Amino acid sequence: MxxxxxxxxxxxxxxxxxxxxxxxxxxxxxxxxxxxxxxxxxxxxxxxxxxxxxxxxxxxxxxxxxxxxxxxxxxxxxxxxxxxxxxxxxxxxxxxxxNDIGLFFRSWSTEAWDDMDPTPRVVAVTGSNGKSTTTALIHHILKEAGRPTQMAGNIGRGVLDLDPAREGEVVVLELSSYQTELARALTPDIAVFTNLSPDHLDRHAGLGGYFAAKRRLFSEGGPDRAIIGVDEVEGQFLANQLSQGPGDDRVIRVSAVQKLDGAGWTVFARRGFLSEWRKGRQVASIDLRGIRGLPGAHNHQNACAAYAAARCLGLAPRLIERALHSFAGLPHRSQLIGERDGVLFINDSKATNVDSAARALQAFPRIRWIAGGLGKEGGIGALRPHLGSVVKAYLIGHSARDFALEIGETPHEICETMERAVARAAADAQPGEVVLLAPAAASFDQYPNFEKRGEDFTRLVQKLLDG
CATH class of the missing domain: 3.40.50.720 (NAD(P)-binding Rossmann-like Domain)
Incomplete structure (x- = not known):
C-alpha cells in the first residue's frame, strides 16, 4: 500500500x-x-x-x-x-x-529514495486502443530482464494498492481518459500515447475533449521521454507540440503503417518487421511475424511502443526481442484460446467498438467472425472496408439483425447466442482459418462485461477442443 x-x-x-x-x-x-x-x-x-x-x-x-x-x-x-x-x-x-492517480503521484516518492540508486521510475500508458496490451508488454519485458517492476492503474491493481518502491523499480501504469482528465498530479518519467479513435465521447463532450484528456498526461506531466503513436493526426500534433526540433530524441515517434524518416528517434513496423532508427540510421530490427501473442498490425504498434519504452529504460534490443517471443498476450485481447485441425480460435472480446474490431479483422487472412451484442451509436457500417478477410459472420445479441443489414454482401448467419455462434463457426471452419470473437459492440445485453463474454467464448471453445 x-x-x-x-x-x-x-x-x-x-x-x-x-x-x-x-x-x-x-x-x-x-x-x-x-x-x-x-x-x-x-x-x-x-x-x-x-x-x-x-x-x-x-x-x-x-x-x-x-x-x-x-x-x-x-x-x-x-x-x-x-x-x-x-x-x-x-x-x-x-x-x-x-482521483487515486493524483494521490499516487503526490505520494509515491518518499525520503527513502534519497538512498536509492537508481531511483524508481514510472511509465504511464494512455490511448484509445492497445494501452492494456502495451502496458502488460512493458511489464513483461521488464520482468524477463530481471528488473523489479509492478503494474497497476486501469489494469491489474489499483495504484494505491502497490507496494512501496524498491531501488531501481519501474511501475507501469495504464491510464484511461477518465483518470488522466481529473488527476491533479501527473508526473511520469516516461509517457506513452498509443493512438486515438472516437470513444467515451459523451464523457468528454466530443473528440476534442477526449483528446484533451489524454494530452494532459504529456502537457501537464512533463515526462522525460514521450513515446507517441503518429498514425493519426492527433498523435502527429501531440508529437509536434512536445518536440523542440527534428532531432529532439525526447520524443519517440511510433508507427505501424509507415516508415518514419528524419533525424530523430523513431520505432516503426512494416510488413511484420520492427525497426528502430536514431539520427538517420537503423540501429535494430526484429521480425514480429512469428510472435503468436502479438498478431496483426495493431499489436505490432503495441510492440513498437513497448520496445521504445524498454529502450528508454536502457534495455538492449536482443533482450527485448526474447521477451516479445515469450509474451502470451492478454485475456480477451487477440488471445489465442487453442487450435483444432488447423483452425485457430481467438478471443478479442475487448474489441467493443468499430476501430478495435477493424484492427482485429486486419490481423488474419481468413476469418469466421463472431460479432454483435449491444451496438453502439453509429453502427458498424465503417467496418465494410475491413471485411474482405471475413469468410462468414456469425451474429449474436441485441444488434444481430442490425449488423446483418450493415455488413453488405458479407455472408452471415443470425445465431443470437454465443453457444450457437461458436458451434456453427467451428463446424464451418476450414484449415488455415480463424474463428474470431471481435464483437464491435458492448456486452451488456447478454453479459455484465466484456470479460464475462470472453470467458463464455473461451469455455465453449475449450469444450470443443476437449471433446
Missing part, C-alpha cells in the same frame, strides 16, 4: 466504493487522513461496511464545511454530460476534486 501524504488529520471524502475507492480509503487512513466514504449504491455501501469501513452520508450539506478534498472513482462523471450532484456540491463548496 502507498500511504497518501498531505492530508494528515484532515477529512477527505471518497465517492465511489469499487476497487479503486476502497484502496483509496485504506491508503488515506494509512497516511493519517480521516476518510469519509459514500456510494450511491446501497449494495456497494454494505460491501464496504462488511470490510470494516464506516459510511458518511455525503448528501448532507453539513459534512462539506471542513472537507479537505473529494476523491472520485473513474466511472463517476465530473463534467460531462453533467457533473454528479455530489461533485457539483464539492465544486460549489470550493473542495478540491482529485
Amino acid at each position: 502507498i500511504p497518501v501524504r498531505g492530508y494528515e488529520g484532515r477529512k477527505v471524502g471518497v465517492l465511489g466504493l469499487g476497487r479503486s475507492g476502497l484502496a483509496t480509503a485504506r491508503a488515506l487512513a494509512a497516511g493519517g487522513a480521516i476518510p469519509r466514504l459514500w456510494d450511491d449504491s446501497p449494495e456497494s455501501r454494505a460491501r464496504a461496511e462488511s470490510q470494516g469501513f464506516d459510511m458518511t452520508d455525503l448528501t448532507r450539506a453539513d459534512v462539506w464545511h471542513d472537507m479537505a478534498a473529494l476523491i472520485v472513482s473513474p466511472g463517476i462523471p465530473h463534467l460531462y454530460p453533467e457533473p454528479h450532484r455530489l461533485i457539483a456540491r464539492a465544486m460549489a463548496a470550493g473542495v478540491p476534486i482529485d
Whole structure:
C-alpha cells in the first residue's frame, strides 16, 4: 500500500466504493487522513461496511464545511454530460476534486529514495486502443530482464494498492481518459500515447475533449521521454507540440503503417518487421511475424511502443526481442484460446467498438467472425472496408439483425447466442482459418462485461477442443 501524504488529520471524502475507492480509503487512513466514504449504491455501501469501513452520508450539506478534498472513482462523471450532484456540491463548496492517480503521484516518492540508486521510475500508458496490451508488454519485458517492476492503474491493481518502491523499480501504469482528465498530479518519467479513435465521447463532450484528456498526461506531466503513436493526426500534433526540433530524441515517434524518416528517434513496423532508427540510421530490427501473442498490425504498434519504452529504460534490443517471443498476450485481447485441425480460435472480446474490431479483422487472412451484442451509436457500417478477410459472420445479441443489414454482401448467419455462434463457426471452419470473437459492440445485453463474454467464448471453445 502507498500511504497518501498531505492530508494528515484532515477529512477527505471518497465517492465511489469499487476497487479503486476502497484502496483509496485504506491508503488515506494509512497516511493519517480521516476518510469519509459514500456510494450511491446501497449494495456497494454494505460491501464496504462488511470490510470494516464506516459510511458518511455525503448528501448532507453539513459534512462539506471542513472537507479537505473529494476523491472520485473513474466511472463517476465530473463534467460531462453533467457533473454528479455530489461533485457539483464539492465544486460549489470550493473542495478540491482529485482521483487515486493524483494521490499516487503526490505520494509515491518518499525520503527513502534519497538512498536509492537508481531511483524508481514510472511509465504511464494512455490511448484509445492497445494501452492494456502495451502496458502488460512493458511489464513483461521488464520482468524477463530481471528488473523489479509492478503494474497497476486501469489494469491489474489499483495504484494505491502497490507496494512501496524498491531501488531501481519501474511501475507501469495504464491510464484511461477518465483518470488522466481529473488527476491533479501527473508526473511520469516516461509517457506513452498509443493512438486515438472516437470513444467515451459523451464523457468528454466530443473528440476534442477526449483528446484533451489524454494530452494532459504529456502537457501537464512533463515526462522525460514521450513515446507517441503518429498514425493519426492527433498523435502527429501531440508529437509536434512536445518536440523542440527534428532531432529532439525526447520524443519517440511510433508507427505501424509507415516508415518514419528524419533525424530523430523513431520505432516503426512494416510488413511484420520492427525497426528502430536514431539520427538517420537503423540501429535494430526484429521480425514480429512469428510472435503468436502479438498478431496483426495493431499489436505490432503495441510492440513498437513497448520496445521504445524498454529502450528508454536502457534495455538492449536482443533482450527485448526474447521477451516479445515469450509474451502470451492478454485475456480477451487477440488471445489465442487453442487450435483444432488447423483452425485457430481467438478471443478479442475487448474489441467493443468499430476501430478495435477493424484492427482485429486486419490481423488474419481468413476469418469466421463472431460479432454483435449491444451496438453502439453509429453502427458498424465503417467496418465494410475491413471485411474482405471475413469468410462468414456469425451474429449474436441485441444488434444481430442490425449488423446483418450493415455488413453488405458479407455472408452471415443470425445465431443470437454465443453457444450457437461458436458451434456453427467451428463446424464451418476450414484449415488455415480463424474463428474470431471481435464483437464491435458492448456486452451488456447478454453479459455484465466484456470479460464475462470472453470467458463464455473461451469455455465453449475449450469444450470443443476437449471433446
